[in-house]
Amino acid sequence: MKRPARLLFPVLLSVYVLAASSESVQAQTYGSDFHRVTVTVATITLLQTNIGSINLSITGSSVIAGQDLMTVSDQSSTLLWGTNSSGKKVTVRTNLAAPKYSLKVAAINPTSGTAASEVTLSTTSTDFLLNIGRSSGSCAIRYTALALASQGTGSDVHTITFTITNQ
Amino acid sequence: MKPKRISILLQVLLVFVTVLALLETAHAQGASARQVVTLEVLELxxxxxxxxxxxxxxxxxxxxxxxxxxxxxxxxxxxxxxxxxxxxxxxxxxxxxxxxxxxxxxxxxxxxxxxxxxxxxxxxxxxxxxxxxxxxxxxxxxxxxxxxxxxxxxxxxxxxxxxxxxxxx
Amino acid sequence: MLTAIIRSLRGQTLALSVLVIVLASETSQAQPVDVRGGNQTLSITTGFAGGEPVAVTNTNSALRYRRQAQTSKITVRTSCPGQNFNLSVEAQGVTRGVAAPAVQLVNGMLDTDFIVNIPNSGFRQTTVTLLYTASATFAQGNSAEFGNDVHTVTYTILAQ
Missing domain, CATH: 2.60.40 (Immunoglobulin-like)
Structure with a gap:
């Protein structure tokens, strides 16, 4: 009668070990842990031109004999923007209160948003690009200067300011 | 005025100035761009x-x-x-x-x-x-x-x- | 006979209890996998006009994991209801196992392999750096309009 009793321990141990390992195979997961990661995105509004200064010069090729109006255009610079806010537009103005000649500006081929109509620059901010909310993009800046022969010679120096603002 | 009060006042002023400066910097950096355009008309x-x-x-x-x-x-x-x-x-x-x-x-x-x-x-x-x-x-x-x-x-x-x-x- | 069995069991129960206690104490020594460094925040604050906001990275947290009885792997998943922005994670400095390429953390994703082929010998535990990268496009907006993304990122170690 003592022999079966002595065998009991190894049998029970085997059962325990088998049960434990079988459970391990079933679950396969040893453990897990977590933490929280927060992503914040600030309000970002960026605007820049790729060229800091532009020189427009009315030359002989801009003049037609018999016409008072002389014009010259420049489309060499680009305006770049990025905004992650909705409902934005770009306005433009000059610091020159009384220019001798007329200077117009227009946004050409914007990659997003809508170009406003060509505007004659003044010290009052005027729409340049509309509907640029939550986008990045670029457009060519086209300046067109108009001078009359009757206005004679001279020069104007404008500091043009483009601004992203609420639409 | 006690020195402690002056110190607090200066600290408040410093914070105010710093906040103003930060706001101004953000405006200048982010929301506008400037370009100088010179138009010259010579004799033609x-x-x-x-x-x-x-x-x-x-x-x-x-x-x-x-x-x-x-x-x-x-x-x-x-x-x-x-x-x-x-x-x-x-x-x-x-x-x-x-x-x-x-x-x-x-x-x-x-x-x-x-x-x-x-x-x-x-x-x-x-x-x-x-x-x-x-x-x-x-x-x-x-x-x-x-x-x-x-x-x-x-x-x-x-x-x-x-x-x-x-x-x- | 019953008395003999009971008498025999008394001694062996003690042995069994000792075995269980040893196992339990080993378990309590260290978690199988343990995120260290606490909760993290990544803030995107700048960008490029004509481009996109600049992505930010964070390596302030780590993952410690223990050798298991079998070759094992670690998976990752996230829960982030209403997610707006992009977040990925990659294990750096992995010497025990093989790090998977950066995993994009997307709300509702399934458990995705993060470190695989973790050997069952040759080490007791190891720690790797968690490299989080947050990015966003201008089109994705900002937290003021959409709120922050709060991810609950879960790492699980399991038999491979």
């Missing part, structure tokens, strides 16, 4: 003509008077523009000793665009004033050529190269 003079060549043919005569009847042409139009001051338009012929007689006159000059001189006779290659008092203006006029030939000049053909120039007075 332009002159052009719509008809590069024309022919005048004397083909009739007045038997009683014993003279040929002059031929005229007013088809040519001269255009000019200048943003300079005290300019004039001159004219010169390439024919140093013409056999026939060629005259030139400006007709219907744009008001305030210049003052035409009386009729010019091309009897040499000297440059002659055609329109004077051209200042910061654009204008046009008809060019009237009149050709005549004395009987004794006979028949033949002559070519004139007429050069119009806008120049300083």
């Amino acid at each position: 003079n332009r002159i052009d003509i719509n008809m590069m060549s024309l022919t005048l043919t004397i083909q009739d005569a007045n038997a009683q008077a014993g003279i040929t009847i002059p031929a005229a042409n007013s088809d040519g139009v001269l255009f000019w523009t200048t943003n300079g001051e005290n300019k004039k338009i001159t004219v010169a012929s390439s024919n140093a000793s013409p056999r026939f007689e060629l005259k030139l006159m400006a007709v219907d000059v744009t008001p305030r665009a210049g003052v035409p001189v009386p009729e010019i006779i091309f009897n040499d290659t000297q440059t002659k004033d055609f329109i004077t008092g051209v200042t910061k203006t654009s204008g046009r006029c008809q060019i009237r050529y009149t050709a005549s030939a004395p009987i004794q000049a006979g028949v033949g053909r002559e070519t004139y190269v007429i050069t119009y120039t806008i120049t300083g007075s």
